[in-house]
Amino acid sequence: MLHRIEAPVAITPSAAQERLARLLLGLLVSPSPASDPATTTRLADRLHVDPQLLRRLLADLERAGLVRSPLTLPSPPGGEGKGERGEEGWAATPEGKQVAAGAASLRPTRERRTFYFSEPPVPGAPRFIPLDRPPSSSWSATEDWRFDVGVLRATAEQSAEWKRRHGFPVEVAGQVSDETGEAWERVVIDRPEQILMLFVLSGAEAQEKLLGFTVRPDGWHLQMERPLLSLGEGWREVLPELIEASPEAWRSAWRTWGQLHGLPTVEVEASYLEQQGVHLRVKAPQPLAERLHASRADLKGETWLLAGEGRLRSLAVIELAELGER
Secondary structure, three states, X not given: OEEEEEEEEEEOOXXXXXXXXXXXXXXXXXXXXXXXXXXXXXXXXXXXXXXXXXXXXXXXXXXXXXXXXXXXXXXXXXXXXXXXXXXXXXXXXXXXXXXXXXXXXXXXXXXXXXXXXXXXXXXXOOEEOOOOOOOOEEOOOXXXXXXXXXXXXXXXXXXXXXHHHHOXXXXXXXXXXXXXXXXXXXXXXXXXXXXXXXXXXXXXXXOOEEEEEEEEOOOOEEEOOOOOEEEOOOHHHXXXXXXXXXXXXXXXXXXXXXXXXXXXXXXXXXXXXXXXXXXXXXXXXHHHHHHHHHHHHHHOOOOEEEEOOOOOOEEEEEEXXXXXXX
């Protein structure tokens, strides 16, 4: 069960953005003759960048209060306008001059982004899960469905090391909650969604990964092309509810499976169960083992067993053996 959260957040500029902005502001701060106004075209030529890309950067810097435009420039001889071919000129603001001098840093920008939080199976705070446009489906939430916006704020304020370990965007510096901008821009939207997934552990202990694959309910088709989710050593912090079923849960699942297939209760109860990775090794009395081997074709290849209750189950392949067999 997922909370799809759409919210305004503060984005820290990358090192590359910071360097390019300082370089551009440095050009605007340095004096230039009236015959060489700081137009978009001239700046693009000096920086060897595409003029359209430069316009976007200048627009971002203008929104941040670091540059201003239009700047009244001397008209070219015999004509009127704001510089060459009527282009606008640009100049650094006092705050922009501080950034160019290294006395200040670029302020975070504001963006609306989408985040996914998993709803735990027991009461508790939702936890961020790094999903990118998963093939989830909406559902009608119950009246007690809630999302505390403080959870997003606390997640965004975690350390960069924590964010890298949990797959949270490192550039997200916090949630925007001020009164700037339009009212609709400050709205946080929580969309209840659901997705069916198969979780698999991969690798040795030091390099253990949790992989999540999408399962399509229609036909139970497992999409193995690529994992929808990949978490490293910190996966237990993200999804601590993914624990192996207890021996009692496997015993109950085996008992139910035996009843569904009309197996003798005494022989089912006398079986010894041992979980070995993704296999559930079933050491059955000889009569039961022979019966299962003989009827395997009639079971239509059904050798999987689900243990546990609720919306989280453990999955294992049944591996048959006779009692006394190693």
